[in-house]
Amino acid sequence: MKILDLMAATDTKKFAVLVDPDKLNKETTREFASLCNEAGVDLLFAGGSLVMHHRMDEMLDLLRAETNIPVIIFPGNSMQISSRADGILLLSLISGRNPEMLIGRHVEAAPVLKQSGLQIIPTGYMLIESGSMTTALYISNSSPIPRNKPDVAACTAMAGEMLGLRAIYLDAGSGAQLPVAPEMIRAVKNHINIPLIVGGGIRTPRQCMDACNAGADIIVVGNAIEANPGLISEMSAAVHQSKQ
Numbered sequence: 012m013k014i015l016d017l018m019a020a021t022d023t024k025k026f027a028v029l030v031d032p033d034k035l036n037k038e039t040t041r042e043f044a045s046l047c048n049e050a051g052v053d054l055l056f057a058g059g060s061l062v063m064h065h066r067m068d069e070m071l072d073l074l075r076a077e078t079n080i081p082v083i084i085f086p087g088n089s090m091q092i093s094s095r096a097d098g099i100l101l102l103s104l105i106s107g108r109n110p111e112m113l114i115g116r117h118v119e120a121a122p123v124l125k126q127s128g129l130q131i132i133p134t135g136y137m138l139i140e141s142g143s144m145t146t147a148l149y150i151s152n153s154s155p156i157p158r159n160k161p162d163v164a165a166c167t168a169m170a171g172e173m174l175g176l177r178a179i180y181l182d183a184g185s186g187a188q189l190p191v192a193p194e195m196i197r198a199v200k201n202h203i204n205i206p207l208i209v210g211g212g213i214r215t216p217r218q219c220m221d222a223c224n225a226g227a228d229i230i231v232v233g234n235a236i237e238a239n240p241g242l243i244s245e246m247s248a249a250v251h252q253s254k255q
Contacts, residue, residue, distance in 0.1 A: 014081050014098040014130045015177055017053070018206045024223045026250040027054035028243065029085060029210065029233030030074070032066040040070055044077035046240055050247040056085040056231060057096060059146075059185070071095035083132070085231075087150065089120040098130035100180070105171045106137035106164075107153025134178045134208070135171030137164060139191045141212055145184025158189065161198035168199045168207075179203055181227075183211030186234055190218055193225035200226025216242075216249035223253030 018025065028047055035043060047055065055074060057067065071093055074082050084091060084099040092099065101124070104112035124131060138147055140158040148155060156164050168179045181191045181199065190212035200207050209222045210231030219230050230250050236242050 014054075014083060015132055015206075017081065018132070018178060018208075018229060024227070024250045024253050025053040025229040026051075026219075026247045027056050027083075027208075027210075027229055027231045028052050028236055029056045029058075029231050030070065031059045031233065031237070032057065032070045033059065034237055035066075035070055037069075037073060040073040041077055043240065044074055044080075046243045047080060048078050050244040051251065052080055052243065052247055054229065055080050055082045056100075056233075057082055058085040058091050059087050067091060068093050068095050084129070087147075089116040092120060092123050092127060092129075094127045094129060096129060098132055099124070099127075100134045100136075100178070101131050102134050102136040102180070103171075103176065104138070104151055104153060105135045105167055105174075105176075106139075106156050107151060109151060109153045112136075112151050112153065132178055133176045134180050135168060135174075135176040136180045136182065137167060137171075139164065139181055139183050139195065139211070141183035141187030141191075142189045143184075143187060145187055145211070147182065147184040155184075158192055158195070161192070161195040164195050165198040165202045169202050172203050172205050176205070178206045178208060180208040180210070182209075182231075185211065187212030190214075190222065193221050196222055196225035196227050213246075216245045219246050219249040220253050223250055 209227035
């Protein structure tokens with residue numbers, strides 16, 4: 012199945028785990044893959060705002076060897092491209108006004124992506140105010156959409172869909188104090204017909220369920236699982252039990 016078809020399937024909500032190459036070694040990657048298999052994780056997102064130790068290819072090879080879960084690159088910059096993954100979110104930061112994050116880096120990466128064989132998912136990436144300065148905000152040099160402005164988020168997402176983007180990603184950012192508010196998720200979902208991904212600041216199964224019930228199609232969790240891998244099973248169950 013094509014990754015975009017899997018993301019858009021309406022039979023169930025999807026749970027994605029964000030994997031940072033800097034925080035896993037060979038042994039922990041295998042253990043992590045086993046936990047994801049047992050928990051029924053739907054997607055693995057690989058990447059981060061900063062990748063310091065050039066372990067991306069090694070980690071992707073291990074994940075592909077240990078699991079059949081689709082592995083999608085969630086790139087922090089144009090250097091995070093590898094044909095060892097199944098696909099890549101081609102992120103356009105539509106919530107900001109930094110031209111490098113809207114189109115500039117994409118132009119640089121286009122020849123490499125064209126040759127990579129990766130399934131490319133054009134994604135409208137929207138940073139949402141979360142109560143703290145996240146790495147994504149700092150690196151992107153852009154202002155987030157205010158947490159209490161669901162109408163701005165909805166109009167931004169609509170514009171992204173009209174421009175031809177195939178998914179919308181609402182992200183409070185890695186290490187966010189607060190996740191994206193259910194009111195904003197609901198407002199965005201009510202105005203788009205493409206998959207809605209939500210991540211950042213989600214630390215509990217209850218928050219997973221709240222985001223799903225508000226309209227999120229795919230829930231992404233990273234930091235909370237790094238701190239407590241046992242949450243994978245609980246969060247996956249919460250997402251899959253949420254109402255469609």
